[in-house]
Amino acid sequence: MSNTSTQKTPYFLPAEVVRAIARALDSKNNSELLDNKCQDLYLNKNELDQLINTHIYKVIEKVELKKSVENELKTLIAQMFDDYLKVVANYGLSERHRDEIGPWVVEAFFCPYLINIVSFLGIRTRPFEKTDYIELMTNNSTSLELAFKIIERRVKDWNTFYADLPQGDKDKITAWRRGDDIPSQTSLMSILNTQNAPKNVLVFLLTARAIEYFKKQNDYELLTQYFKSPVSFEALMVQFEDLMSALYERDMQYVNTLYQNKDEQFFDRPSTIIVKLLDLSLNSFSKDEIKQAKECFVKAFELSLYRSGRLCNHIIEVGFVIASWQESPDMSLISKLKSVQNLYGYTLPTIVTEDAKRKKENLVEDWEINMWRSNAQKVFNDFKVELPEKYQVSSAILPVYLDAKELELDLKKPNKKVKLNENSKLHRDKNKKKQITTQLIWNTLLEDLDAVNKLLQAGADINILSDNNESALLIALQYMNLIEINEPDDSFYQALKDLSYTPKTINAMTSKKHLLPLLSAVQTGRLDVVEHIVKLGADVNKKGGGSHLDALTTCLFLIGTIKNSKLSNNRFSMIAQDPKTAIKRMSDFEFSTFVRETQGSLGFNRQQVTNHLAQMMKSSDAMALLKEVSEVFKEQTQANYELFDLSKMRKIAKLLIDQGANPSARYDWHGIHGYTPFLLACELNEAELVSYILDNATEYSKDDIINTVYRDRRDGQAIGYERICKHFKADDVLEVIDRHLTLEISDEVN
Template identity: 25%
Template structure:
């Protein structure tokens, strides 16, 4: 792609390509060339290509520790970079103006990472503070090796003559080392007794020198001829430079902005344009958009096409022409990527509402692209799909779920209110937002002639479900019994994947103060043979799983029955992706330490996982994307009454667990799950990333359960990540930190036996 046609911001894959090329390993992956300038990218692509193209070769051939640190640095780089992309509109700026400074920031960042590794890990040379005695990095590196590796000079004497000649070429700047050259240095003396870790240190010293020399050799337009004490460029300086460029373009940007404001006024200030009819608004706005097209054409080199197409897309949406609007939103989306800055989230949200509202079917291919970009730009998070192959991960339903489609569709009137539309003929159908309300028990009667009949319930919006599911939800045991006698299909699911079995379990849910706590319905439903896939089906939005819900009844008999019916004990449920064993141990913790549990719940960070939980449980009332949910939730938290109600609800959960669950029953449930094969080493994303059921048992000093898990292949040496330091921590560390003396004594006894 010609530089003039590239967006002013680089894609993450283009950044990977620059890093790989500068280090000297670009040729190993053609995908870098293929995807570097494709602005519509899967959110995982850059990270996977960095690992494949850079991390794996460096780990295998150079130095594992450096590879790991460089990969972590890349991830933090991308987080900062995407924040800049999100916050900075590039109207009036071209790639020609940004290429050099962005490349300089990328290379400076990697150079610093090399240097940090040199100084902190191997106490190697400081290539960024080179003195004039060293004409290049290789010379500095070889001098350092001579001074700090006692056998290096002897090594140079005994290697073959042609190898010494190659080193001279490197030092004279006549040749840059290839990765394969550096990798093969230990083979120059096949019978060398030097240990592998020594060679890793040497290879990374030479690779870093090669990187520095490459900057002077192939990036002369960015770096001075002699790279001595060059100041490192920060991303904030890049931002300042961009705003400096923008200040030069105000003369033509300002009139365009005024034209846009005039269109916005006609679109969205209907109440202030009472002299204009809807037909007049329609024609006037179309004329203004045509005039804007002429103005943007005069400045075509600045790629302002996204702005024009956005107005055309909105015009068609307000005119009820959703297919045309969708077509224009596709062009808008493609032109706005890595260009539109803070407008990008709004473009994505409006486009999602249009693409999801198309009849007879939503534009799923476009919706998937939009969701991928929403994740990349930090306004949404990926779905958690455990045990999925790469092919399955790329499927539509691994990126977007059915409930999200309905939620996006429900936001259409938020973005394009009926009152502002040119033709007031748009559907007034109820939007699937907020709670499902209705006079259920009074208005719906069972149809025993058609036991498998599906019904639509709700006044606020309609939910489709089989009768057996509905009457189980309502806990109408007699109606359910008669439907069973009529041969009803107990495996039938609602449009949200709810089953009669699930609702029978939820009647005993300790966490729900509105539950009946009656097991009559469960005994009735569970007496009928179920398909295993139904027993293991999660609801589509709240991700309720029968086995995990059974744990929250606090009744061992219920858990045992669900396992007997074919539950997979390692499937995860709820929006926090919890295994049944981890959930059982968590409840034990709440019983043993209620005050600690209340404090942990109250002080839970407002992270993406919690925001997603709020979104799923509020059914769109808090917003359709995570940035909206966060903004709305934080606003509500400013209200003392809302905060008090929220805190009271959290305290009530812990109080009910203490009232209706017993340590004996929860320990019995945990043993049932352990004996059924529940994975004690399964990592969970809690306040400590990678925390396992075994670690939680260590924290709670549940030595009997801890021992039972170890006997079933629970591994005390598996580590999680400390939330503050990032250091690995194992079960012994957890037990020591929480003074779990019984578990510590058990671990000591096992060590003595070993």
């Protein structure tokens, strides 16, 4: 990472960090795409993940480490990026220049993380030791010469391997040892990534190459202050955040002094310019000058990126309102706001989907536009700005409206469209003021079974979806869904099940709650229903729902909840009894789901929701109603969960596995990155299902399943099945896995 930067931002952009590591590893470091991304303020999380995968992870995979070591190493690197972006998102450095702050960030942030990674390699890459890796960094000689001396000392069969090398390869090694040049990744791979090469020599030399590159680009003495026992990521973050806070306070004191002394320098400070631009934007919007408001906002937003810390979060919320209320909502700006919001780790209510036609962060749903529009005054209240009445929409929940003529059943035109939800203020498309559905779907929603049967007899097309991507079959499945607060009713399903459905209908996902027919089928707890939906062509690996999970994971979560159904009741009771604490305890993921479910009607950040609930608590009638609803919820939930049968749920899980459900599919949950159905089955001590997963796995996929680790973003730990089983006392599962591993070793011997 060069000490001199062409960038204006005090912080390194994440793509610059990727490029620095790529150059150290000699991993496609001349990539034009990567260079371009190093200039991109609006890089999204998906693009960053792709860059990390291409320029860092691919090199790790080529080294052919033990799978568990490879996964843990990737986890350490991913955690470094997460923690760095956490710093960028929370601590402002508006008054600092890159040339001043860049070397300090390298020294105080990246160097200790490098020590942690090197320490890990020293523990997991026998025959090398941690002291060997540290010696590479502390010794004054070239890292490659020292590396080969250590190899000669540590690796017993090195001399034999070296003696058998072609003369050309020996000449290359001699040149590297002299320090004539730093070996390329390709050269190292060509000599040492072979079947007869001694174990872990390649990873040791690649590390030596990276350290040598670092020494040439930076003062290697930067590392020496961190050679004590490496500390945890969590401890590193606390230390670094304290330093950042002190730096930020010093900068703000400086700016305040300039302001108090009426010093002209004050007006040229970046923090002052950002606030001034934001103020102009807010005032323009309050005067109904929405185009001018957007122009000023974009300048403020761009200047705040990788500079302003927590202020950037507030700026983004203002931007959503301004972009959504343009005559035609500015989807390009909204996409940029969402990309940064996701990358920085701020709460993001949109669920990522696999829509191949659009970039992941570009997916903006109508309900979100409505949410931002309806929260305009709440956002502007934080800045003490009063908006014109036209912007003061009270709720994001669209009222359902149908006139008498549209309600009348028309059997002569069974596929006649029904228009609803008249609300031009909230809908983002002014040419589409009403949402559209079909008579069949509408009457299914109205629970009018007689009308549904008449429409079917009249030839209603069951494969026409509503604007919301609902089908009559999906609604029928929801009536049987045991996690919904209603008594299960399969009468609509019976009326609709034996008809001919297209794969599009079976795999259609609704736009707000992301409901899927297969997920709803699993939540009925009925094996026959799941079998039916699978036979109709359901994609067993498609993710959906508020938690964005696939069918197998959903099934396993239900098994866990059935075993302890009081947990969901306790969570709801907490919201009814102590809503402030309940909101505070929610993970970002849980809170994002809560915002989606309420459509932002209570606010779309924690403070807004907490304030809204605090206001509700002042009303005895409102609190009494909330407690009454809580009791009804608990009673109905308990009654529904008693209808689930654990043995049938396990049969459903096995059916999904038979149909190709991926037990290694990764998902995020409560700050945990990369949890899988297999790991969840381990947590639940589901020995029968763990055994079934392994029995049905290929030799390659079994290794991948067992060696998968998840990353706990809270402390940077990479955790596999063993630690999960020990923590949750899943001894039965441990026995099953040990038995499979023993058989595997026995097969290899034979």
